[in-house]
Amino acid sequence: MEESVRPSSTVNGTPQHIDLQSIPLPPQRGAGAAAAVGTTSARPPYAAWESRYRAWVIGSDVFTAFVLIVMSAFLIDRSDPHDMHALGTAAAFLFGLSVCRAWSPRVLGEGAEEYRTLGRGLVTTAVLVALGGLLFGALAVQPWVFIVVPMISVFMFLQRYALRQVLHRRRRLGECLLPVLAAGSPDTVADLIARTKADPHVGWRVEAVCTYSGAGAERGSGEVEGVPIVGKLDDLAGHVRRGGYRVVAVTADQHWNPKRLQRLAWDLEGTSAEMVVAPMLMEVAGPRLNVSGVLGMPLLRVTAPMFTGGRRLVKEALDRIGSALLLTLVSPLLLAIAVAIKLDDRGPVIYRQRRVGRDGHAFTMLKFRTMVTNADKLKQELQADNEGAGPLFKMRKDPRVTRVGGLLRRYSLDELPQLFNVVSGRMSLVGPRPPLPEETAKYAPDARRRLLVKPGLTGLWQVSGRSDLSWAESIRLDLRYVEDWSLALDLVILWKTFRAVVQGRGAY
Template sequence: MGPTVEQSRHFTETIEREPAAGEATPPQDEVRKQLAAGQVEAERGWGKSLKTRLLLTDSAVVLISLLLAQALRFGVSDEELVGSVFGDAYWIISAIIAGLWLLALMITQSRALPVLGVGNDEYRRVINSTLGTFGAVAIAAMLLKYDVARGYLAIALPVGLTLLLATRHFWRRWLVRQRAKGRFTHRALIVGSISDVEFVAGKIFKSPQTGYRLHGAAVRPSQETVVTIDSGHTIPIVATPDCVVDVVKEEGYDTVIIAGTAANGHRYLKELSWALEGTNTALVVASKLVDVAGPRIHWKPVEGLPLMSVEMPQYEGAKFTWKRATDVFASAFGLLVLSPVMLAVALAIKLDDRGPVFFKQERVGIQGSRFGMMKFRSMVVDAEARLRELAAQNEGNGTLFKMKKDPRITRVGGFIRKYSLDELPQLWNVLIGDMSLVGPRPPLAREVAEYEQHTHRRLLVRPGITGLWQVSGRSDLSWEESVRLDLYYVENWSLAGDLTIIARTVKAVVAKDGAY
């Protein structure tokens, strides 16, 4: 059961009471409280420091992009044009746009700590702020009948947005590196049943970039002294859910994570939030609604009751028309630009063993359709016939056959597989509509025959050259994890997500993560 109002009040009074006359505070307790206070102060410090760095960087980018737009639009050599650049009119316009731009970045909370270091929300807020600012300027200029040079805006917008996203990415990578060293993190207490704590903590340990360091757990009475996670991590059990406020104030936690549904759920959460007021402690609730992306979740207040609605996945409409148009344009452009590389790979394969250049294999596509997936041949000609001989040496995830040192791979094949050059012909599959640039891994028919019922949802969209499976470990993933990632993509696809996956794919290919 969760604490009552009287219990919550007792928690606060117990922590805040002064020692009675003649009552000495144990030295170790005093030291512990001082360390806790120092920890909280340090956490506040890094948050302010990071926000300040982002503010300075954003301000510099905004000013540079606007001044660059003035210089490129009006030039700096002709006396009359120099007057336009440095005259009062465009200095005022630039100052107004700069102020509105920075204000929009602040209003959208693009520098809020929860969105930094993980997810696409930070980038989305930066993009919305930028487009909103320039949209507002264009509308205001039209209403006031003031002619702002279109070339000036056409330069400032893309330059500024590109630089903002680039600098945010730089700070994000810096923050991830710092968090890998244990810095710039939230000191967190996780609360719930042991099973819920194990589940949520397992996800957090897999994503250290979120910045949560689990220093303790508050679970219902148990004989255990630690919570052991499948990854091998352990979390000491420091309290029960009824004593969370005491522990937070004594140990200096700055974040309380509620795992799953607490006993006496809504009442416990409400009273806990009241008791934590004034402690600068964030309260985070981990929902059991897993594998649903944020954009699909919407909140609607009804008489003080927050109703959460989950948007159902859509597999047709304008979004998928845009996706198909992007696939056609990008694949055609890729085939044109990469044709010299593809010609060189084809020549190397032919000279290596005089066998065929391409390998065509039947795969299962959207809605169970069959198609021939094209690849540069990276194995010996009779590779399929020799597969049965090697079945016992499978190092893959069970359903998929993989070997780190597959004897069927040719000399040229080893190189092109390492850098994923063998997959370049699949751009043709994308162009004709069999595949997409981003999507679930294209399965073999024998794999589909072994699917469980829910796994067939992978076939609701076109398979992709790359996907979440490729940027999350590729061959190193278990079958269950591969399926989970593919299903997550199918149900939460977005254009912004596709661009992120493509960017991460480039990094994964260069690093050769899980490629064999």
């Protein structure tokens, strides 16, 4: 019955020939579109620096794996010249990283995605080695699965990190950046430009802008934050084809609609540009965002933030165990700091201060004393010289800071006693900054969400500028942590905290 209602595709019993070239293409808008109609643009090659960087990554990965596998063959299998374990591990390594796209140019240097793909590739390698041992009856493969592959993983992550630092250094100098064409409202485009300038390690440089009217926020303005406006939204695809932009960043604008975005995606096919659409929920990211198709429509699912559950229990255990181990390791340093403070002015070693913790419960936070004993009384006299953001009181050259205190503050050694607060369960190793009661009294409703989790010894505020941050930026970072928390994010913050403390950035 179904076949009877379908239109026939034959005439006089002879199948019709459909000439695909005769089907008219959808109209192209904007200057330069005529050159694109009826032609298929080959994807241009990647920039020279991208090819070199990828070659360095692949070469270092292969060299590291080869050296470690050869050494393991000598140590584990007594230098057997026909060692199938070594050959099988090498083959599994090459296959695992290739199939998981750990060497794809689109992930190299791209945030945490590079490390995730590398991790998946190495896990795949271990699984393949184990399965190969079972399949061929090589039961002596356990050292290769549980020692060699993890050892390769450690060295490989370290060298990827080292290469990433070289890339970031070049990007801070204005090199190795991807040209970006931003399209949206002048305000949202300006925000994107500001973010790319503040974080050059991301690798974006906005070189051109398209807006709906072809002008900026002010009537007749031909640029946004110093970046020229090259046309309207309808001209976007033509400018991309002529300009060779690598990224088309679509920001919020009331004139974007599903049809226009779909047309833009079609028009960008065959170009070197990757289309990136910024969702309206700018501060929600990571594992909370998932794209799924329902009733033929792509939907962006935003799951609720997790403040309880198994992952939080793991975080609690890691906090207490980790802080206890750290206290054991740094106990000689704690004793030396205590002696230095006591000899400096004979005052108390520990400074106790009331702070606000999770759900608004106050607790006593411990720090090494870095100021004179009557510092709280002198604060009122110094209010006119306050350089802090929002309700915070900060001075770059605070006269209340002692000689020993200045050194402790520069390297955040004064915060080490807070490890006792972490052991007691009042604080966490990573979390929002612990606020003062008078600060929380001035909180706006959104800022109070910081109190949904335990305050931290360090956090995104610590690794993003510390005392140099504005109040609004520190709140934004704390809320981002509350909304997008994960164990992986905690590990990244702890590592970046170590670097920030060693360099003494933003501390006073």
